[in-house]
Amino acid sequence: MPIEIDCKNFSGHLSSINGTQTLRCSKAKVLLAALTCGYDGFFKEFGQNWFKRLLHIGGSVLPYITVKPGSILALDSYYLATDRSESTQGIYYIGQGLTKMFAQEFLAAPVVLHASRCSWKAATGNALKVPHVELKRQEADLFAFGQGAVHVLEAKGRAVKNGSGILSTSAFNNALNEALVQVSAINLVNGVTPASRCACVWTLCTSGIRGDIVDPAGDGVNAIVEENEILRGNYALFFDADDTSFRTDVLRGYSMLPVELKDEPETYIGILTEILSQLRGGRASIQSAISLGRSAATRAAPDPRVEFMDDGTVLCVQHGSKLSGNVEVPFQQEFVQQRISNQASDGVPRSAHDVDNHGEAASEPERIKIYLSNQ
Structure with a gap:
């Protein structure tokens, strides 16, 4: 567009x-x-x-x-x-x-x-x-x-x-x-x-x-x-979000937050987990974040459900959505229900938030559902 x-x-x-x-x-x-x-x-x-x-x-x-x-x-x-x-x-x-x-x-x-x-x-x-x-x-x-x-x-x-x-x-x-x-x-x-x-x-x-x-x-x-x-x-949202709200089973390699907008079900905004880990650990730099973000976006398979930014942030919708131009295409299966290892190749935890030792993601915050139901 x-x-x-x-x-x-x-x-x-x-x-x-x-x-x-x-x-x-x-x-x-x-x-x-x-x-x-x-x-x-x-x-x-x-x-x-x-x-x-x-x-x-x-x-x-x-x-x-x-x-x-x-x-x-x-x-x-x-x-x-x-x-x-x-x-x-x-x-x-x-x-x-x-x-x-x-x-x-x-x-x-x-x-x-x-x-x-x-x-x-x-x-x-x-x-x-x-x-x-x-x-x-x-x-x-x-x-x-x-x-x-x-x-x-x-x-x-x-x-x-x-x-x-x-x-x-x-x-x-x-x-x-x-x-x-x-x-x-x-x-x-x-x-x-x-x-x-x-x-x-x-x-x-x-x-x-x-x-x-x-x-x-x-x-x-x-x-x-x-x-x-x-x-x-630049990453204020991901600093503010509580650890239990992130999911790692939506998009491989990314920590995702649910954004259940009324007309856009199953919408998620996220950040490359490796960048989030560096940010939370005080090891990130502008150069490293851009390098990691660009590299991940370049490697990703094209999909109308997913939009990447070079700073390592991403937005995706798992089903047909007005966000992607009203195109009803199944969300790419390789992005769904995947568990990522808790350890990166350098031994640094991939997730900066608390997941269990099997890589299972925490459930999405119930208060979001309650807040939306009142809108």
């Missing part, structure tokens, strides 16, 4: 992405990216409420995106029946998810951190500040990390109701200019000049989705964030 994006002003080794490009996309991948990228936002930690956070974001995203004939990813017509105050949050999360997907595919930077985990220092002087919403911070929201590079990104999602697929000139310019100001405000990240500053405007319409991305110069504050905070931000 390709999305057309128009890229401008990228320089150096990234100049090749200037012009019209195609972002590979699917409804499931938007959901996965939004769940991982959006989970840690708004300067909060959710702890034992991790499952409510999953339902919150999933319930905000899924009603507003659909797959149209011809495999066109588009804004669902349900949006037209909602008030702007209701739909704004969903468009926000979709925009963040699309931005993370862009960072992965075109910038080779799949580890994305929300700026709330950073401290800010003026480009001149020594004053430090921690960003707070009430201070009306004007810096970009997202930092994407790859192997040896960092990128600054701001996502602006805007919806078009008239079916044209084109924002009005004033609406587009307002969104783009606001994003340009925010990414330009970042001078350095951890003392390094960002490889790019991406002002992203995503236009969502019932006729389709498109993106416009511009890379301006930067001059302003310096962002400071430790590597452990970068990893904590």
Whole structure:
């Protein structure tokens, strides 16, 4: 499900992405990216409420995106029946998810951190500040990390109701200019000049989705964030989820959490178990996580039920689902009912959570079922 994006002003080794490009996309991948990228936002930690956070974001995203004939990813017509105050949050999360997907595919930077985990220092002087919403911070929201590079990104999602697929000139310019100001405000990240500053405007319409991305110069504050905070931000969901909630029998080599959304039964979000083990053991690095995630995604057999990200996260649906474009295909059997060894080749436990010695997964949390039954 390709999305057309128009890229401008990228320089150096990234100049090749200037012009019209195609972002590979699917409804499931938007959901996965939004769940991982959006989970840690708004300067909060959710702890034992991790499952409510999953339902919150999933319930905000899924009603507003659909797959149209011809495999066109588009804004669902349900949006037209909602008030702007209701739909704004969903468009926000979709925009963040699309931005993370862009960072992965075109910038080779799949580890994305929300700026709330950073401290800010003026480009001149020594004053430090921690960003707070009430201070009306004007810096970009997202930092994407790859192997040896960092990128600054701001996502602006805007919806078009008239079916044209084109924002009005004033609406587009307002969104783009606001994003340009925010990414330009970042001078350095951890003392390094960002490889790019991406002002992203995503236009969502019932006729389709498109993106416009511009890379301006930067001059302003310096962002400071430790590597452990970068990893904590990107994988916050998996740090917060209690150990007994993970299952290892859904997708081989992955630790999965159930996300029983109303219209998407047997949906799971997960992380490569080896990465989770390293994270929990304090042995992970950005480089190792990306290397492991990319390697696992490359080796995996293609399946319309499974969407992988290069940071080692995954979303899968075991049966026919709207997430995969309404295609009724049996879930690949090699992914189901498999038990993985508790020991990796290097002797490190593959599972960072408590499974029994036979590799049997713990049952899914009953409170999720109760919470959903009340919705």
